[in-house]
Structures are given as C-alpha cells and as structure tokens.
Amino acid sequence: MNEGIHFGRLEGELSAASSPVFSRAIVIGGSMAGLLAAKVLSDRYNEVIILERDELPDRPANRPGTPQDHHPHRLQDLGKSILEKLFPGWTQDLLAEGAYDREGKEMHLISPLAALQFPYEKDEGCSRPLLEWVIRRRVMAEPRIRVLQGHEAVSLRTKTAEDKVTVTGVRVKKHRGSDVEELQADLVVDASGRYSRLPTWLEEMGFGKPETEILHARLAYSSRYYRIPEHLQNKYSTVLIDGDPSLAEGSGVFSPIEDGLAETTIYRAGGHYPPVDPDKYEQAAAELINPLLAEILAQLEPVGNPRGFRVPECRLNHYESMPAWPIGLLVIGDSICNFDPIYGQGISVAAAEAAELGKALEEVGSATDAGWELKLLQRFGTIILPAWWTIVVADLRWPGVNYEGPLSRRGIEFCQKYLDIVRKQALQGGDMELFGLLMSVQGLDKRPSALFGEEAVRSILIRCKQAVWLEDELEAGETLGVFLERNLPAFDPAS
Ligand SMILES: Cc1cc2nc3c(=O)[nH]c(=O)nc-3n(C[C@H](O)[C@H](O)[C@H](O)COP(=O)(O)OP(=O)(O)OC[C@H]3O[C@@H](n4cnc5c(N)ncnc54)[C@H](O)[C@@H]3O)c2cc1C
Structure with missing residues (x-):
C-alpha cells in the first residue's frame, strides 16, 4: 500500500487540488503532529509524504509507535477548534464511529478544595486510537498526501554550498528489508515524537545540540478499560479527581468512550507509581481523595489488565535559539517538547504549531526565503512556553520532582x-x-x-x-x- 517509491520518485501522478507552490515535503512520523503538519503542508506542496515506521492499522487500533495510545487522551478547546478548521465535521466522524456523546451529561470535577458538577455542552469521548484513526483517514484522503508505512527515517540528506547546509531529503529504511533508499524533498519536518533523533542528526551536521529544559517528573499512569452495563451508560460521564501532591495523593480519571467502554487512569508524579496489578488497581482508586471513581468501578466489568506508562522526564528542546539552522528543516510536536500528559496539552500544542506553519507558508514567497524555518520555530516557542511553564509550576508541587532549566x-x-x-x-x-x-x-x-x-x-x-x-x-x-x-x-x- 502506497509503497511505489524509488530514490525520490513517486509512481503515479498526484492530482492538483488547489494551487501548490512548492514541490515536495516529507514528514517523519505519522502520529498526531505529523498528520496535522501534513494536512497544512498539502495546501502549498505538490506532494507531501508521511514516513511512518509502523504498519498502520486500517481501523482504530493500538500500534507500537504510539505506546501512549492505551491511555486516555483529551483535547483542549484550542486543539479542538484547530481540528475543526482543518477537518470540518471531524467530531461527526467520531460520533459515527461510536464515540460517546457527552452533550448534556454531567462532568464531575473533584479537587481537595471542592467537588463541582457541570453539564457538558458539545463534546465526545473516544480512545486515542479512534481519535488518530478519524484524523488519519481524513489525511489519507487528501490527494497530495501519501503515507509510506513501514518506512523508518534513518538520517537526513544534506548538501553544503557557500557554508550553508540544506536538508535535501531523508534516508529511509523499509521495515521489511535492509536497503536504505534516499528520498528527495524541499522541506523535511521531523514529527517523530519524544524519542526523535533530531538532536543527534543536527550534531552530525555540525550544528551542535539544542539547549534543553528538563522536568524530572517521574510520573506514571496506570490505565484500565471497563465495560459499562447498558443501564449505566448514561449515568456516569467524565469524572476527574485531582490529587493532592503535598500528600503524594494521586489523581484519577474516568471517561466513557466508544463501544460501551470507559477508560480509567490513576496518575501520580514524583516517583510514586500507581499499581498495574489488577488486584490492587481498584484499591488504589479507593485511596484517591474522593471515593466516586472506586464506587463507579465497583459496578463495571474490567476489560483486560491495567497498563502502566512511566515518563521519567519531560523535555523542551530549544531549537528556536540555536545559533544556526539548516535550510529546509522543521520540527513539530513532541519532538520539540513533551509535556506531563495529565494536563492534556500535547496534541493541542501540535495543532497550534501546525496552524502557525500554515500561516508561515502563506507568508513565505519561496521555499528558500532566508531563515524562515528558524523564525517559525521561534513562533512555535511562544506557543509552547505557556504550556511548558504550566506543567513546571504544577509538577514542582510533587515531592520527588526536579527541574533543570532557567525558570x-x-x-x-x-x-x-x-x-x-x-x-x-x-x-x-x-x-x-x-x-x-x-x-x-x-x-x-x-x-x-x-x-x-x-x-x-x-x-x-x-x-x-x-x-x-x-x-x-x-x-x-x-x-x-x-x-x-x-x-x-x-x-x-x-x-
Ligand atoms: C500516557 C500519555 C497520555 C497522553 N495524554 C494526552 C492527552 O490527554 N492530550 C494530549 O493532547 N496529549 C496527550 N499525550 C501526548 C500526545 O500523545 C502527543 O503529544 C501526541 O501524540 C503528539 O505527539 P507526536 O505526534 O509529536 O509524537 P508521537 O505521538 O510520539 O508519534 C511519533 C510518531 O513517529 C513515528 N516515528 C518515530 N520515529 C520514526 C522514524 N525514525 N521514522 C518514521 N517514523 C517514526 C512513530 O512510530 C510515531 O507514529 C499523552 C502522552 C502520554 C505518554
């Protein structure tokens, strides 16, 4: 599928949808940041190729390249509104795929200070695989976008002229087979996530590594699915229980999603990891500051065992303040900055960056406008800073969390x-x-x-x-x- 590629040439002609200005962009990584970047690029590039290491499922399903997809994901209003602009009606797609319709249902927000209840306006509850599937399906329907799955980017192609380094493409290894192929591009966007190799690639090109800020959050999720019996389907909507970091008491989430399931999570930062042992999971829910989550779980049937996810550190790479930057290279999403996920910011920040990329592409007269890539990364910096700062302020309340950086x-x-x-x-x-x-x-x-x-x-x-x-x-x-x-x-x- 979509594999007719050989040394930078795609087989078959791509139909012209509007008025592209540039030739080819390559996006490394086909998760949320990569999909959003590709969609925006397809307005201005004749061809956009997404390189994705995983073989992508043809339905909503977990995959190895996004191990976080077993855990609840929510979007901020900012992210939702950008998705609506990029993919009008995407929430209808979610509902058509069975997402839980939250409209009119009560949300419980419980903190050490108060327990509040609000009715939802319009909103949908869905798993991360369903969210990504709905967006990926829209992106793959774009005539100028090709997804090369089972293709891993192993390094960048470059050329140097008059002391300026230009990224001219990507070296790619297919999942099955060991040959490395070269793929030419006018722009390469790294969206390969928190384990991105970009710092190493930049160093190899002679640019050095970016300065970083590190939040040693030592956080962990333990998440489990439950089946909601028919008669309780409309009784409980989202429950968010905020913990008390000063007492090392964790947080809990309950959220109905598609197919009559609910996803639940117990979270803590600072090195106190919630249990993944099925016998201890509901006990840990009962020990949160409020019993509501445990009371709900007692009425539901668990589906599978709890799964853990540990994040030793969150990292902000300051690419925007590097003294020099190659022509034809960008980076987006978790590759730049990954956050403490409990605040639900990563996808919304990636969406805001994609929207900013769209604006920048409208502004640049040609793909070689001097320095537009670094200037855009600086604009990404102003999007990232409030989100990053929020998690640093919040997580430093947990004993056991440390921060390295200039704040x-x-x-x-x-x-x-x-x-x-x-x-x-x-x-x-x-x-x-x-x-x-x-x-x-x-x-x-x-x-x-x-x-x-x-x-x-x-x-x-x-x-x-x-x-x-x-x-x-x-x-x-x-x-x-x-x-x-x-x-x-x-x-x-x-x-
Ligand atoms: C437990 C957990 C819960 C989270 N909850 C939320 C939430 O509630 N809300 C929210 O907004 N965000 C949440 N996030 C963050 C969110 O998952 C990411 O911000 C989001 O997926 C965007 O990341 P990304 O696309 O930049 O990278 P990723 O999602 O990490 O994807 C990187 C992609 O690149 C591919 N790849 C990697 N290397 C290569 C290579 N060399 N060549 C080709 N392909 C490659 C991978 O297979 C993968 O598909 C959570 C994260 C975690 C860990």
Whole structure:
C-alpha cells in the first residue's frame, strides 16, 4: 500500500487540488503532529509524504509507535477548534464511529478544595486510537498526501554550498528489508515524537545540540478499560479527581468512550507509581481523595489488565535559539517538547504549531526565503512556553520532582501560592468567572498574562481579598511589575 517509491520518485501522478507552490515535503512520523503538519503542508506542496515506521492499522487500533495510545487522551478547546478548521465535521466522524456523546451529561470535577458538577455542552469521548484513526483517514484522503508505512527515517540528506547546509531529503529504511533508499524533498519536518533523533542528526551536521529544559517528573499512569452495563451508560460521564501532591495523593480519571467502554487512569508524579496489578488497581482508586471513581468501578466489568506508562522526564528542546539552522528543516510536536500528559496539552500544542506553519507558508514567497524555518520555530516557542511553564509550576508541587532549566524558582513558588489563592476563591468561593479564567489559561485558550500579568494579579488579589499577600512576597522596595518581569517568562514578546 502506497509503497511505489524509488530514490525520490513517486509512481503515479498526484492530482492538483488547489494551487501548490512548492514541490515536495516529507514528514517523519505519522502520529498526531505529523498528520496535522501534513494536512497544512498539502495546501502549498505538490506532494507531501508521511514516513511512518509502523504498519498502520486500517481501523482504530493500538500500534507500537504510539505506546501512549492505551491511555486516555483529551483535547483542549484550542486543539479542538484547530481540528475543526482543518477537518470540518471531524467530531461527526467520531460520533459515527461510536464515540460517546457527552452533550448534556454531567462532568464531575473533584479537587481537595471542592467537588463541582457541570453539564457538558458539545463534546465526545473516544480512545486515542479512534481519535488518530478519524484524523488519519481524513489525511489519507487528501490527494497530495501519501503515507509510506513501514518506512523508518534513518538520517537526513544534506548538501553544503557557500557554508550553508540544506536538508535535501531523508534516508529511509523499509521495515521489511535492509536497503536504505534516499528520498528527495524541499522541506523535511521531523514529527517523530519524544524519542526523535533530531538532536543527534543536527550534531552530525555540525550544528551542535539544542539547549534543553528538563522536568524530572517521574510520573506514571496506570490505565484500565471497563465495560459499562447498558443501564449505566448514561449515568456516569467524565469524572476527574485531582490529587493532592503535598500528600503524594494521586489523581484519577474516568471517561466513557466508544463501544460501551470507559477508560480509567490513576496518575501520580514524583516517583510514586500507581499499581498495574489488577488486584490492587481498584484499591488504589479507593485511596484517591474522593471515593466516586472506586464506587463507579465497583459496578463495571474490567476489560483486560491495567497498563502502566512511566515518563521519567519531560523535555523542551530549544531549537528556536540555536545559533544556526539548516535550510529546509522543521520540527513539530513532541519532538520539540513533551509535556506531563495529565494536563492534556500535547496534541493541542501540535495543532497550534501546525496552524502557525500554515500561516508561515502563506507568508513565505519561496521555499528558500532566508531563515524562515528558524523564525517559525521561534513562533512555535511562544506557543509552547505557556504550556511548558504550566506543567513546571504544577509538577514542582510533587515531592520527588526536579527541574533543570532557567525558570526562576522564586517566580514558580510565587505562582504556586498565587494559584492556591485563586483556586480557593474560584472553587470554594464559587467564583465561576475566575474559574473560567483559570480553565481558559490552563486550556491554552487565553495567554498567561490574563492571569499573571501585573494588572491581572493586582485585580484578582483584590477580588480574592488578598491584596495584602503581595506585601509578604515582594522584597523591600520591589514593585510587582519588576518582580514579574524578572521572575516570570516573557509570555508575550513584542512581535
Ligand atoms: C500516557 C500519555 C497520555 C497522553 N495524554 C494526552 C492527552 O490527554 N492530550 C494530549 O493532547 N496529549 C496527550 N499525550 C501526548 C500526545 O500523545 C502527543 O503529544 C501526541 O501524540 C503528539 O505527539 P507526536 O505526534 O509529536 O509524537 P508521537 O505521538 O510520539 O508519534 C511519533 C510518531 O513517529 C513515528 N516515528 C518515530 N520515529 C520514526 C522514524 N525514525 N521514522 C518514521 N517514523 C517514526 C512513530 O512510530 C510515531 O507514529 C499523552 C502522552 C502520554 C505518554
């Protein structure tokens, strides 16, 4: 299937859909970031080839290249809206494939501060394999996109002229067979995920490695599927139980998906791993801060054993600040930055990057506009920063989590305490406007300055009747503006 390829030439003509400007782009990796990048590239490139190491299933199913697909995935509103622009009606596809229709159902949000219930507006519950399948099917229907499955990118092709290195394609090894073939391209996009070999490839090309920030989160998921009996199908919708990091108490998720199943997860960070032993799983659910998850599970039938997933560290590669960058190379998704997954940001960040790539392609006059790749990576940096910073601030509450990087400790501790005040007002004080703001910033819909900008901090503290708290936090003679400028990242750099 789709394997008519030989030394950079595709067999068969690709039909021209709109008005491509460039010849061929290759995307390494056919998971969510790669699919979204390919879709956007297909507006401007005559051919887009996705190289995927796995043989791809022809239905929603788990596959080895995305081991995280056994675990619940959710999208932020930002990601959903970008997917809707790229693939209008994609949520109808989900529902047609049996996704759980959450509209009108109650969501339970339980934290150490309060237990809230909200009715869902429009939303769908589905497994990660179904989500990827629905998007992949749309992408594979694009006339200019070819997916070469069972093809592993092993290195980049380059040429050097006048001291400038240009990436001219990819060396590829087929799953079955050992021959390495060369595939020519005008642009190569690395979307090969958290184990990307790009740092090594860049070093081999003489560019050195990117600087990194590392969050040693030592986090783990233990997830299990359950069958929901017919009479309970509409009784329970999503349940999110937030743990208490200060007491090393984990979090729990229950979420109905397709085929009358529910997926559940128990999560902890800081090296306290939830059990994967089936006999201990429901006991661990009962030990969360609220018994609701355990009470629900007691009424359901487990399907298979719990599966674990450990993430020792989350990593942000600062490609955007490398002193030099090859012509014709980009990188997107988890290859740049992978997050603590409990905050559900990875796909939405990848979608925002793909949307930004689309804008950049509209702007560049030709594929060789000097430096457009590095400038685009800098724009990706402003998308990534709020999400990255959010997980660093949140995960450093867990004992056993460490961080290596330039973010100010004082700024992080300030924001943790400030967020405690804001959450108390929102959740215990029932301030739903503030709760909405918190959710929008965490959900990447609003920039962090809406919550952490100088004006916002002042007015929110007054609203929480905690204006005086600032006096203890700031040093003598230090103004809030100066403190924030020195200790919080520049989320909104002047463009
Ligand atoms: C437990 C867990 C739960 C998560 N939950 C959420 C969530 O709720 N919400 C959310 O938004 N995100 C979540 N994520 C993150 C999310 O899965 C990723 O952000 C998302 O898949 C985008 O990643 P990606 O496409 O960049 O890379 P990946 O999904 O890692 O995919 C990389 C792809 O590249 C292929 N590949 C790798 N190397 C090569 C090569 N050399 N040649 C060819 N192909 C190659 C792989 O086979 C794979 O298909 C979760 C992650 C984990 C670990």
